[in-house]
Amino acid sequence: MSYERFVVVGDSCAEGLDDPYPDGSRYRGWADLVAARLAADNPDLRYANLAVRGRRLDQIISEQFPAATTFRPDLVALFGGGNDVLTGGFDPDAVAGRVAEAVAKLTAVAPTVLVFTLSDLSQRMRMTRGLQPRIAALNSAIHSAAATHGALVVDLADDPSVRDLRYFGPDRLHLSEHGHRRLAGHLLRRLDVPFDRGWLEPLPGEPARPGMLGHARWVWREVRPVAVSRVRNRLVGRSPGDGFQPKRPELRPLAAAELES
Template identity: 60%
Template sequence: MGYRRFVALGDSCTEGLDDHHPENGLFRGWADFVAGRMSLLEPDFRYANLGVRGRRLDQITAEQMPTAAELKPDLIALFGGGNDVMSSGWDARTVARRVDAAISQATSIAPDVVVFTLSDIAERMPFGSRMRPRIEALNDAIREAAVSYGARLVDLWPDEAVSDSRYFGPDRLHLSELGHLRLAAHLLAKLGLPFEQSWLEPLPGTPSRPTWREDLHWFRHQVLPVAITRTRNRMIGRSPGDGFLPKRPQLLPVEGTPAWIPGNA
């Protein structure tokens, strides 16, 4: 099936952190890669990206779904839940309701919807195992809602790439270019569309394990600044992502030949 109106919804992963466009330095990411491939198949293809960093699922539903409905897409891809998992006010039942509402609304807007589970961060982050029960609860809710509302599911939980740091940026949370390409390949495969097979092939060599000095550097320069910022924001009633706007709020053609996508050149 060819798609002509693709809308991506979600948080920082949908926005494209930490994959910088080689030509302009702006964030790129999996949705851009998917759109670039789709544009080769449909001459009238249009793409919008409403993802904003820091947004929880309830915020995605409130802020992005109305715009998505106005755009009348034939395909929605929704990646979210990570900020719900990291929230200090975590409650599994509340997040399950958010998941249900988001997927229900997305499937009422577009005839085809793709959603994603989250991968396990425990393998690459010290103390990451503490977050595993939250991620498992979120993923269970996503799987259940996908079945209930007929959304396609890309299940990232069993993906072996989760333990390879080369797929992730300096914060070990957001995807690198390689990670975004892999996610794009999973999505295109789920839709039965062609993609560059190298995006899913194992990377050469063996990934290195971080030393305790690297873990300490990561904690000081990646974890602490984020924790301090989030604490300050809570004190003044701000949410992560406040003040940021979607990078591509309108359905627009993918400009030129997307040779900037690895495998297209």
């Protein structure tokens, strides 16, 4: 099956952090990779990516869904919920309600909707073990909403790459180039669209296993600045992602450089 109007909504992972194009001008990510593959089957494909880093599900619904609906997409991918998990005062019932609302609204306007479960962060960040129940609750809500409304689930919860830091950026949270290609492979396989099978092949060699010093450096360089920024944002009533715009707000064909990615 070929698609004509592909729309992506979500947070930083949908935006493409940490997978920049070779020229460093902007982020690529799994969504651009998928769009390029779909455009190979249908050169008339048009693609919009409304994702903004730092957005929670309620913000994704209120800020991104109105435009997504006007595009009359035949394929939508929603990657969200991670920022809900990381936010203080997590309420599993409230998050489940947002997931159900999001999936219901998207399936009402698009014949094919994809949603994603999250992997266990503690497999690569021990300090996040306390988030396991939140991630489990989010994933359960995603499976339930998808079953109720007929969405397709790209299940990343048990993907073995979660334990290999080469699939993640310096912060161990966002995907690296390898991680985005792997996620694109999972999505295309779920759609039964042929793709480069190398995207799902294990990386050669053994993954790096940082010692105590490596973990300490990671906490200082990556965790500390984020924690300070979140505290400052709360003090002034800001949310992560405020001031950022969608990476691709218009539904349009891919440029030649994007097709070569």
